[in-house]
Amino acid sequence: MAKDERTTEFRLIxxxxxxxxxxxxxxxxxxxxxxxxxxxxxxxxxxxxxxxHARILKIDASAALALExxxxxVTRADFPTGLTGEDWNLQENSMAGxxxxxxxHAVAAVAATSRLLAEDAAKLIKxxxxxxxxxxxxxDAIRPDAPVVRxxxxxxxxxxxxxxxxxxxxxxxxxxxxxGFAAADLVREQTYKTEATHQGYIEPHACVAQLGADGKGxxxxxTQGQWYxxxxxxxxxxxxxxxxxxxxxxxxxxxxxxxxxxxEPLALALSRKAGGRPVKLVMSRSDVLRATGPTxxxxxxxxxxxxxxxxxxxxxxxFRMQGGAFLGASPVGEALSCALAxxxxxxxxxxxxxxxxxxxxxxxxxxxxxxxxxxxxESLLDEMCHELGLDPLDVRLKNAVHEGVKASYxxxxxxxxxxxxxxxxxxxxxxxxxxxxxxGRGIASGFWFNHGGETSVSLAIGEDGTVTVSAGTxxxxxxxxxxxxxxxxxLGIEYEAVRVNIVETGALGVNEPSHxxxxxxxxxxxxxxxxxxxxxxxxxxxxxxxGIEEEAVVWKDGAAxxxxxxxxxxxxxxxxxxxxxxxxxxxxxxxHHETNAEGVGASFGAHVVDVEVxxxxxxxxxxxYLVVQDAGRAxxxxxxxxxxxxxxxxxxxxxxxEEYVYGAxxxxxxxxxxxxxxxxxxxxPMIDTVIVEVPNPGHPYGVRGVGETGITPPLxxxxxxxxMATGARIRSLPLSPPKVLAAIKAKxxx
Amino acid sequence: MSKIxxxxxxxxxxxxxxxxxxxxxxxxxxxxxxLTGSKEGCGTGDCGACxxxxxxxxxxxxLVLGVEAEGKAIGTVEGISQGSTLHPLQxxxxxxxALQCGFCTPGILVAAKALLDQNASPTETEVRYWLAGNLCxxxxxxxxxxxxxxxxxxxxxxx
Numbered sequence: 001m002a003k004d005e006r007t008t009e010f011r012l013i014x015x016x017x018x019x020x021x022x023x024x025x026x027x028x029x030x031x032x033x034x035x036x037x038x039x040x041x042x043x044x045x046x047x048x049x050x051x052x053h054a055r056i057l058k059i060d061a062s063a064a065l066a067l068e069x070x071x072x073x074v075t076r077a078d079f080p081t082g083l084t085g086e087d088w089n090l091q092e093n094s095m096a097g098x099x100x101x102x103x104x105h106a107v108a109a110v111a112a113t114s115r116l117l118a119e120d121a122a123k124l125i126k127x128x129x130x131x132x133x134x135x136x137x138x139x140d141a142i143r144p145d146a147p148v149v150r151x152x153x154x155x156x157x158x159x160x161x162x163x164x165x166x167x168x169x170x171x172x173x174x175x176x177x178x179x180g181f182a183a184a185d186l187v188r189e190q191t192y193k194t195e196a197t198h199q200g201y202i203e204p205h206a207c208v209a210q211l212g213a214d215g216k217g218x219x220x221x222x223t224q225g226q227w228y229x230x231x232x233x234x235x236x237x238x239x240x241x242x243x244x245x246x247x248x249x250x251x252x253x254x255x256x257x258x259x260x261x262x263x264e265p266l267a268l269a270l271s272r273k274a275g276g277r278p279v280k281l282v283m284s285r286s287d288v289l290r291a292t293g294p295t296x297x298x299x300x301x302x303x304x305x306x307x308x309x310x311x312x313x314x315x316x317x318x319f320r321m322q323g324g325a326f327l328g329a330s331p332v333g334e335a336l337s338c339a340l341a342x343x344x345x346x347x348x349x350x351x352x353x354x355x356x357x358x359x360x361x362x363x364x365x366x367x368x369x370x371x372x373x374x375x376x377x378e379s380l381l382d383e384m385c386h387e388l389g390l391d392p393l394d395v396r397l398k399n400a401v402h403e404g405v406k407a408s409y410x411x412x413x414x415x416x417x418x419x420x421x422x423x424x425x426x427x428x429x430x431x432x433x434x435x436x437x438x439x440g441r442g443i444a445s446g447f448w449f450n451h452g453g454e455t456s457v458s459l460a461i462g463e464d465g466t467v468t469v470s471a472g473t474x475x476x477x478x479x480x481x482x483x484x485x486x487x488x489x490x491l492g493i494e495y496e497a498v499r500v501n502i503v504e505t506g507a508l509g510v511n512e513p514s515h516x517x518x519x520x521x522x523x524x525x526x527x528x529x530x531x532x533x534x535x536x537x538x539x540x541x542x543x544x545x546x547g548i549e550e551e552a553v554v555w556k557d558g559a560a561x562x563x564x565x566x567x568x569x570x571x572x573x574x575x576x577x578x579x580x581x582x583x584x585x586x587x588x589x590x591x592h593h594e595t596n597a598e599g600v601g602a603s604f605g606a607h608v609v610d611v612e613v614x615x616x617x618x619x620x621x622x623x624x625y626l627v628v629q630d631a632g633r634a635x636x637x638x639x640x641x642x643x644x645x646x647x648x649x650x651x652x653x654x655x656x657x658e659e660y661v662y663g664a665x666x667x668x669x670x671x672x673x674x675x676x677x678x679x680x681x682x683x684x685p686m687i688d689t690v691i692v693e694v695p696n697p698g699h700p701y702g703v704r705g706v707g708e709t710g711i712t713p714p715l716x717x718x719x720x721x722x723x724m725a726t727g728a729r730i731r732s733l734p735l736s737p738p739k740v741l742a743a744i745k746a747k748x749x750x
Numbered sequence: 751m752s753k754i755x756x757x758x759x760x761x762x763x764x765x766x767x768x769x770x771x772x773x774x775x776x777x778x779x780x781x782x783x784x785l786t787g788s789k790e791g792c793g794t795g796d797c798g799a800c801x802x803x804x805x806x807x808x809x810x811x812x813l814v815l816g817v818e819a820e821g822k823a824i825g826t827v828e829g830i831s832q833g834s835t836l837h838p839l840q841x842x843x844x845x846x847x848a849l850q851c852g853f854c855t856p857g858i859l860v861a862a863k864a865l866l867d868q869n870a871s872p873t874e875t876e877v878r879y880w881l882a883g884n885l886c887x888x889x890x891x892x893x894x895x896x897x898x899x900x901x902x903x904x905x906x907x908x909x
Contacts, residue, residue, distance in 0.1 A: 022844035025852030026836065028787020028827035032853060035786040115781075116770055200887045202791040202799055203853040252789070252853025253887050285792040477850035477888060638847035642889055646850060649890030673796035673885060681891040682875075682882040 012489045013701055016638045019481040020500060021250075030250045033206030033222030034282045041208065042071055044270050044281040045118035046263060047108040047125045048291065049100030052134035052358040052666025053147070056100060056127060059108055064121040069113040072273035073125065074266060076107075080238035087235040089326045093361040094236060094265045100129065101149065101325035102358050103667040104290025106263065111270040111279045134358040134666040138299050138322040139193075141165045141357040149356035153327050167327045168354035170336060172410070175347030180314025184305030188384050191301050192376035193732040194715070195659035198294040199365050200650070200678045203252020204283040205292060209267035211239070212276040218245040221264060224254040224474055225513020229261060230505050236265040237272075244268075247504040248474045255650070256364030257293040259513045289671040294660060295365035296323040296330040300376040302339075306384050310395040312345045315408075317377065319352040321369075323362030330354045330362055335369030338712070339377050340408035341447040342418060342604065343399040348408045358666055364515060367448040367708035371651060371715050375733060378444040378716030383729060392443050392720070393431075396606070397422045400445075417630030417694030418445065418604035424690050425606045425628045433624060439612045442721030446605045446712030450705035451516025452597030456509035457526040459487065459534055461589040465558075465576030467491065467534075469500045469527055472511025473519040477646075477707070478639035482520040483527050485635050486701060490531040492558035493575055509594050517705030520635055521696075522597035528700045534591030541585045542573045599698020603705060605629035607648060607713035611721040618741030620656055620722055626688045632696035632704030640706050645687040647710025653679045654711070655718040659734050758819040760785065761829025769816030776800040778816035779826060787827040787856045791885065798884030801857035801864075802826045808864040810883075827856035830863060838901040838908075839863055848897035850888035858884045862898045870906055874899060 024030040049056075061073040076097045083091050096105045108125050112118040133147035140146055144163045154167040162169070181187050203222055211217030217239070223229045226246040234241040251258060267281040283292070298321045305314040317339045323330025336350040385392040400418045407413055422445070425431075435441060458470040469487055473479060484498040491498075512518065539553040542560035546553075552567035553560050559572035582589050610624040627644040634640040657677045661669040670676045695702025715733060723729045728743035753768040760783060767782040774793075779785045779802070788811055791797035795810040802811045803825035804818075830837045839862050842848070849855045858881060865872055865880045872880065877898050878891070886894060 016847070018844045019847070021852070022849070023836075025849055025855055026827075026840040026843050026859060027831060028785070028856045030852055031786070032789065034790065035780075037784075115777075116772060201851070201853075202797055202885055202887055203789070203851070204791070250853075251851060252791075253851045255887070282790075285794065285797075478847065636847075638893070639850070642847055642850055642893060645890035645892045646888045650887070672794050673792045674794065678885060678887060679890075680882040680885065681878040681895065684878070684891055686895070687890050687892045 010489055012485050012495055013633065013635055014637060016636060017481065017495050019478050020484060021475060021480055032203055032252050033249045036208045036220045036249065038208055038278040041278045041280055042111040042113060042274055043115040043118045044109055044111045044267055044279050045122035046106050046266060046287065047122050047127065048287065049096060049103065049105040049107055050667065051100055051129055051131050052103050052136070053132040054100045054129035055132060056096060056098060056107060057130055058128040060126040061108065063124040064110055067117065067121050069117050070110060070121045071277065072111045072270045074109050074269045074273055078269050078273060079236065083235065086328065089328070089361065090232050090261055091236040093326060094261060094263065102360050104287065104360060106266065106291065109266040109270055111274050136357055136359065136662045136666055138297050138320055138355055138357065141322055141355045142320055142353070149325050149358055153356060155327060165356040166353050167356055168332065170333050170352045171350060173349035177314050177316060177347045177349050180347030181305040184313040185308040186384055186388060187303065187305045188380060189301065189303035190380050190731060191299065192379060194298045194372045194375055195733060196294045196297040196359065197654050197658040198289055198676065199255040199257035201253030201255060201257060204285060204288045205262055206282040207264050207267050208278050208280045209264065209271050210276060210278040211268040211272040213272065215239040216243045217268060217271065218247070219264065219268065220247050220249055222249045222251045222258060224251065224258045224476060224515055226505050227472065227510045228259055228513050229264060232261040233265050233268055236261065237268055245504055245506050248502055251474045251476050254476055255366045256368060256515060259364055259515050262292045285673060286671040289676055290668050291360050293363050293365065294360065295368065296321045296362045298335065298372040300372065302376045302380045304380055304384060306388065308388055310388065310390045310398050312343055312399045314347040315340050315345050316349045320355060321352065322355045322357040322359065324359040325356050326361040331369030335373040337409035338370035338447050339373035342401060342445040344401050344405045345408060366647060366650060366711040370446065370448055370712045371654060374444060374446050374712045375715035375719065379719050379731065382716065382720040393422065393426055396445050414601065415694060415697055416602055416604060417692055420692050420694050421604050421606050421628050421630050424692050425608060428626055428628070428690060430608055430624050430626045430688060433610060435610065438615055438725055439610060439623065440721040440724030441608065441610050442717040442719065442724065443606065443608045444713040444717035444720060446709050447602065448517065448708040448712065449602055450521065450600045451518045452522045452600045453512035453516060453518050454510050455522040455526045455597050456511055456594045457523055457530050458508060459527065459530040459591040461534055461575065461579045461582065463579050465574060465579040466497045467493065469498060470503045470507055471500055471523050471527065472503060472508045473514040473523045474502050476514050477642060478636060479514065479519040479523070481639060482635040483524055486524045487527050487531050490528050491535065491575065492556060517603065517707035521600065521699055521703045521705040524703055525597055525699055526593040526595055529593035530591035533593065534589055537589050538575065538578045541578055541582065544585065545573065546570045599696065601632050601696030601698055601704040603630055603709045605709045605713055607717045609717045609721050611718065611725055613722055613725040613740060615744055618737035618744060620735060620740060622652060622685055625685060627710055628690040628692060629706065629709055630692045630694050630704060631706045632699065633693055633702035634691045635701065635703060637691060640691055641689045643706045644689045644710045647708065648687050648714050649679050649684060651711045651714025652718065655715045655733060656735050754817050756817055756820050758822050758824055760824045761826060771815065771817055773816045774812045775814040775816050775819055776811035778819065779811060785826055785828050789853055789856060798861060799854050799857040801860040801884065803860065803864060808861055825860065827860055830859055837863065838904050839898065842897040842901040846893045846897040846900065848889065848893040854884060854886045858886065858894060866902055866905060870902060872902060
C-alpha cells in the first residue's frame, strides 16, 4: 500500500491498509446488538407514554400477565428508590416514575417467549394518565408563565426568581467588553435558532441482558462505552458494578448517542424478574427517535464588534438551550466554550441558561453544542464581512487563534493548526470555481476540544511473535486499524501481525467510551505505551540470554539487538524468536498501560460549500463541498477522510433538512426515517477533503482526534452560501425548502 | 396465530421455516434462519439496511412478509461472495474504506450488486440515485460511490 507523501518519516503511519474487521463487515458476519441469541432467551417490548406530560395514575398489567408465555412485567416500582443527581436522571429517563415527561417516555416493559407475544402483551398493559400542560419550544419554556416541567430541578447556579424551567446558568468571560465594542467600527447583534436533531445512527439500540437474583449478570449491547453502561445500569438497578459483565457488540453508529443508557436497565430488570432468563430488547426506529438522543435545541443571541479592516474587538454571546426534562443534558456550557474559540478577541462575554422542556433527555451528538454555536457566530461574522466588503476567509485568518493565544474559554492554546487550515483552504481550487445564477459560496470555521479520558490497554506477545491488543473503546469507524498501525509501527512489525480486540468490562480497567474523538488519541497513546513496556521486557529477555546488561540492548525493526559494538556480537533476536521461547525465559510477555490521558490537542477545521437554490421551490442543492481540518497526524488517512466526510454530511442534514417536529399535542410528528430525513446519496456531491497535519506534541505520533470538528462548520457555511445565493439571510435552521422559499418571497416584497 | 410452513431457496440453499403471518421476511431470515447479515434500521422501508433480492428483484425485506417467500429464490449479503472469494464490490468496499460502522454495508452491497447486475457502466449519478434508498450515516457516501464505480470498472475489464 502506497504511503501518503506527508508522513514519510514513518514505515506504517499514514498508510491505508485494509481494516482488520473489514471482511466480517462486508460478509454479514459481524455481530451487532440485535444479532445475539442466547439459550432460553426471552423478548421484550416497552410501553411508552403517548403524552408529552402526564401523571401516571395507574398501570394495570393483569391482562398481559394472563397471556401464556408472558414471563415478567416491570414498572418503576421494580427499581430502587432514593437515587439522586445524574443517577436519578438516568433512572427516570429509562422508566417514568409518577409522571411521564415526554412523548415516548417508557412507563412499563414486558418479557415473553417471542417478540410478537411481547408486543401483543405490551398492548394489553393499561395505563391511566392525567394529561398535564406541556412545553416544547426553548423560547416558550423559558417564559415565567410556562407550564412547569418539574419543580426542584434547578442547581445552585440559578438565582432566586428565575423562570421555573430554568435549571442552570453559566457565565464567563474576560477583557473589557464595553471598551471592546467602543473600539469597533461596526457592531451587530442578531438572534439565531436551531432545532433539535437526532444522531441518526442506522442501528437501533439493542441488547441481550441477563441478571440473577444474586445481582450477578451480563449484557451484550451496542454501545460506545461498555464501562459507562455498566456503571449506569448498576446505579439504576442498585447492583454492584463488578457484578455486571458488559460485552460490546459491533456498533452500528453512535455519534455520542450510545454513550449512555436508555432501555438497557429495563432488559436487566425484566431478566431479574423472569428468574434470570436472558432478555433481548431491540428498539424500533420510532422508539429511537422518540426516546433516545437527540441533541438540544437552541436560541442564541450574538453580538460582535469589528474594525473596518476586519479585526474582531469584542464578542458577547447569550445562549438558551433545552436538553429535555433533565438537568445537565443540554450542552450549553460546551456551546458557549466553542462559540468564540476560533478567534483571538480581546474581550469576550458568555452567558447561557439551560431550560427544561417536555422532550427526551438530550444525549451527546458529535461536538456537542459546537455546531449550534458556530451557526450563530459564523453567520453573524459572515453578515458583517459582507457589510464591510471584506473577504470572509481573510477575516477569519486575520482573527485566527494560534499557539500562545488565550482561548475565549480560558486556557492558553498549545500548538494548534487553525492558521494552517485556513491557508490550505485559501489555496484550494474549489475557491476558483465560477458561480452561476442562484448560486452562492459559504465558508465557516469550526472547533472541538477533543478529549483524553480514562484509558486502560493491554497488549500480549504471542508464541509466534504476533501481538494481541485488548482495547476498551468500541471500533466505531476504523479504530482497530489505527491502533494496529500505531502498535505495529512502535514494535517494528507488520500491520497484519497485530490483532486488536475490543474487550468486555472484566478484561481491563475502566475505559471511557469512544467519545470526544479520543479512541485513536487516548487508546492509541496507551497502546503505544503498552508496546514500549513489552519492548522493555523483550530487551531484558534478550539481555539475559546474551548475558549482557539490559541497557546494552536496543529494539529495532522488530528485534532486540546489541546497542553497539561494545555490547557484544549477537545476531538480532526477533520478536518471533523471543515469543517462541518466552515460556523458558521468564514466562508470558505483555505490556499494560493505564492513564487519564493528557496532552489532548484541539482540532480546527474550515469548510467551503457552493450551493444552488431553486428560486421556485426553495430547495438547496450542494454543488461542491470542501473540508479542511487539522488531524495532527493522520494514522490511517482513509478513515480520517471518512470522519471529515461523515461529519460534514451530518452537518449538511442539520442545515438543510433535519429537525424534530412536534404537534400542538406535544407528540413527535416525524418519528420515522421517511419524515426525519437524513441526507441520501443522491443529495450530495463528492466531499473533497484536505488533511492538514500540525502534529500534537501530546501524542507519540502527533494525533489530535478527528471525529467531531467536521459537523460544526456545515451549519453556518451552508447558511452563508444560501444567503449569498438568494440575498436572503435566514437565521434559523433547518433551511428547509418552504422556509427558504418564504425568505426569498419576503425579500421580493421588501 | 398458527404458523405457516414456507419453503424457499436462500443463497442457493433450500430452506424450510415456520412463519407467523405477521412476520416480515427480514424477521424470518434473521430469527428463523440465523442469517443476521441483513439488518433492521427502520422497519418501514426507508433505510435499505435489510435489502435482499427476491427472484432477482431488489426489495426491502422488512416490507415483505415471510410467507411471501414461498417458492422464491432469496439473495442476501451472506450469498454475495463465492465461497472465500469476495465479490469485487466487497473487496472494493474494504479497499476504499467505504464503511465505518458497517451496519448499512450489507444492504448497500446487495443493492449495489443488483445495480451492477443490470447496468455494468453506471454513471456516478446513476449510482447515487440507485443507492438513494440506502441510508448511511457514517460516510457521507463519497467512498461508497467510489467503491461501487471502481468495482464496476474492474468487473468490466474482467469480462
